[in-house]
Amino acid sequence: MRHPLAAACLVLLLPMGAALHAREMAVPPSGVIGVGAEQLDPAFWLRQAPSPDAVVLDAATIAARNAKLLQVDPSMHDLQALPATLERAQVLKWIQDLSRRPTHELYDEAGRSVPAATLDALLPSLALDQVPATQKTRYGLVVKRAALRSFPTSLRVFSHKGDTDIDRFQETAEFPGTPVAIVHASQDGRWLFVVSPRYAAWVERDAIAEGSREQVLGYADKAPYRVVTGATERTVYTREQPGVSQLQLDMGTRVPLAQGLAADQPVNGQHAYSSWTLELPVRQADGSLAFSPALLQKNTDSAADYLPLTHANLIRQAFKFLGERYGWGHAYDARDCSGFVSDVYRSMGVQMPRNTSAQAVSPGLEHTLFTDKDSRAVREKAIDALQIGDLIYIPGHVMMMLGRIDGEPYVIHDTNGLSYRQDGAMRRVQLNEVSVTPLRPLMFNDTQRYIDRMTSIVRIR
Template identity: 65%
Template sequence: MRTLLPSALLALLLATQPLHAREQLSTLPVPPSGVLGVGEAQLTPAFWIGLQSQPDKVILSRAQIEAQNAKLFAQDRSMHELAKLPATLSAAQVRGWIEDLAHPPAKPLYDVDGKPVPQATLKQIVDARALDAIPASQKTRFGLVVRRAALRTFPTTLRVFSHPGDTDIDRFQETAEFPGTPVVIAHATRDGRWLFVVSPRYAAWTEAKNIAEGSRDAVLGYADKTPYRIVTGAKVYTVYTREAPAVSQVELDMGTRVPVLTDLAADQAVNGQTPYAAHVIELPVRKADGSLAFSPALIQKNADTAADYLPLTARNLITQAFKFLGERYGWGHAYDGRDCSGFVSDVYRSMGVQMPRNTSSQGVSPAFAKRTFTEASTHEQRMQAAHALQLGDMVYIPGHVMMSLGQWQGQPWVIHDVLGMSYRKADGSTARVTLNAVSVTPLLPMLYGKDSTFIDHMTSNVRMRP
């Protein structure tokens, strides 16, 4: 039987501990899930919307968002404004993109069965980049992503891991890009099966089957076509069609923009089906020779899409974030999901706000209003910042980002895509909970390692406000 301390004695012991140690001991109720203070009500967007005094007040106008996006591309070196790339690419530029992505692996890596990946295999993968085949100069080539495409560190589908038994975080997985994303095709493997591509916010390897090559005008013009639909659900799929397999059940993730075709007769069948109960959209497809073409496709009118980006409001921030609640954590957008930085950027993208892909870039971007923390920042300063967090603020610690849900019960709460959480229980012992999903948690009690909290490791807070 566990012996419980009398409340007066426990209070005395806590009062004699340093401030940060006392704050690690949580008195929040512990439900069966083990996630502190989170019951069924807190797992609904309505609960958090109800805490907002003006849930429908616009935080940033469309013009302010466009100005913010322009500032991001102008000032943040992790972003790539494809329209401003030169007509020809030098070998130094292309080699720089490829080598900046990753160096050859220096530490042991393991496959899905926990077996060491032979050095010969790793060397073959690295050599497949064919750096010696990069021409001194080449015409800048453009393409569009035609399906949800994994972007990889090296030109391989081999999944590798840092430790035996760790089969979630594939160290060769970088991110994913969605249909309609423009890219520059900078290089290819000797067999042509892999392309090194530069998207607006990443540069990595992807299988050639994911890209259709077209003219500069056709590729860059696709994103400007009007009218359009914005995917506002976690993901939607085009209607099944056997007549056009390339556009059948295509996955479109939150924030994806697709042009709508308006020059078709209302009674004209599209891919063997009446379009009257669907939006007729235009998607890029890859022809047999790898070149770009476009095809009509259908999205059901009852699917979660909108005629424009959603207004940036408290209600929409909460509603959009909660559409991912419970989705499996997917490092680099693996598992048909997303990771912590992908989660926050996809939520904001549905409201038209662009963000860098990775936490390391998001948290330091010169384009964002933020408060930064250093080793000189005191625990008290960090706590003050935590209690000042507003809905929609991003909280960065090394390798992780959380989106603030605001203040409740005198402390900040967050929604984030997270592997797990640890916290000190009221008796001083440590609880560890496996989450591995988009989850709602309190911020203050969460431990970073054994003896410090997330708060103690905050690097920055980013605020999307005027």
């Protein structure tokens, strides 16, 4: 996910050069070539996986890799390493790297051109003249699933009339309990510019509770804890504590268990014997950080630790998102292509950069890079060597290797749609969801396959 090439990442093309594959693969009533009901069941892929339960990386190795990622990947931010005082130049760089006035025409949700005056007004809203020469480093915790934006505005803008899915001001989302550094506020005071481990962007002030460095950075290390292993889960409704009522927790979110509570006493008006009692951050009226118990039913999908990194778990976790609507920048309470693969791996404790552009080349990940000089034979050899869980990148898009049918590789990915040529005619199927598709026939344009435009293969090993 990243702006300039995003539209290209969402369409799968299969022209004349792949006609052989199209003829060999069945086209079911859905129109999704090569995919029937069997392929939509994770059990189908588990049966074919060699040694599906073998541990690929143990927890200690994963922790070491995560620590290295923070140190060597420029898209990541090690909050532990931030100085006690931030310089104006650093804060301006964070903001100006992101918040650049758009130079191309944009449209609103009604398909009307966004006036130049509206775009011009975005720059004063940044209040860059109010960034002090130095400032004490402040910290906070995200208290609810929160959108991170290019500018301090809720205005949704789009590159094309009628395209109301890809909001160009939507960057990503952060989840409850994520630590951030608070470095600036918008002109109207309603937005904060924050730096999280994987992103730096604008977020609405009411999504952040400010606390001490020790409170904020220590929260992630609290134990015991639960890890959300379902696609999304929600805390139990509570009238008594609205801030933690039906709170969405996405896959991979780690939340500590509350300590020191009497086992026979109610939590927020409800007995806790059939639920896990979590400790969640809440924002007090003055914006400061506090913590509240919240209940997560024991019949929801969570675990006492991150799942083992195995091929079986990669398949199972990916399929928990099957059919979820595509959400650019984690919009629609969902996720996009890079958010999908990173959330799957996060449930096994593996941290990754947020966007495809960073994931594909991260010095903290094991990757094979491809350039225009690499021949088709070199690329085909790499495709033949793909393993379950490998991540395949083309400009602006990422897919996860799922398995093979009669030697042909299949992937699972969050995509807008696919097109293929059948009996000489182009057929397009709008997907807009996490989908299973074949890989080899997919084309980037009328002359190049996805494989021809492949930029990287990342293997978490």
